[in-house]
Amino acid sequence: MTTQEFDKLFDEGKDITEFLDLKTARREELETKRVSVDFPRWMIQKLDQQAMKLGVTRQSIIKFWISEKLKSV
Template sequence: MKAKEFDKKFDDDENDIVDHLDLSTAKRPNQMQKKVNVDFPTWMVDSLDKEANRIGVTRQSIIKIWVAERLEKITDNKTLRQL
């Protein structure tokens, strides 16, 4: 299928455009996982567990969320300083 045909199907909101894609080789950039080990004091693990339970996520999830938020904030601040 040519790109113009594919674009038209997408623009026309056809539901079957996924059938025209080869998803077996699809990759999500910057989403590769890399395992790291971090040692936390007991009080910190307890606090993480309490907050994770409060919002209904795992300890690992809350750590990921908080680190991602902090990194985004740093990136946003760098962007603002460059303006």
């Protein structure tokens, strides 16, 4: 099965568990902790522009971008 076929099944809401190795599956640590970060006004404006362009919230885009950066280090 290709990744495209797998993604299509998932996107269609089909049961994909038969294609997963549940013995090695792991759950990411999802516990959250609130933090406060101060950004310069220009960063907030850019974040809001990108969030609006993508149709997501400012918080979502910040979390996504930080997550992507942390995965690459």
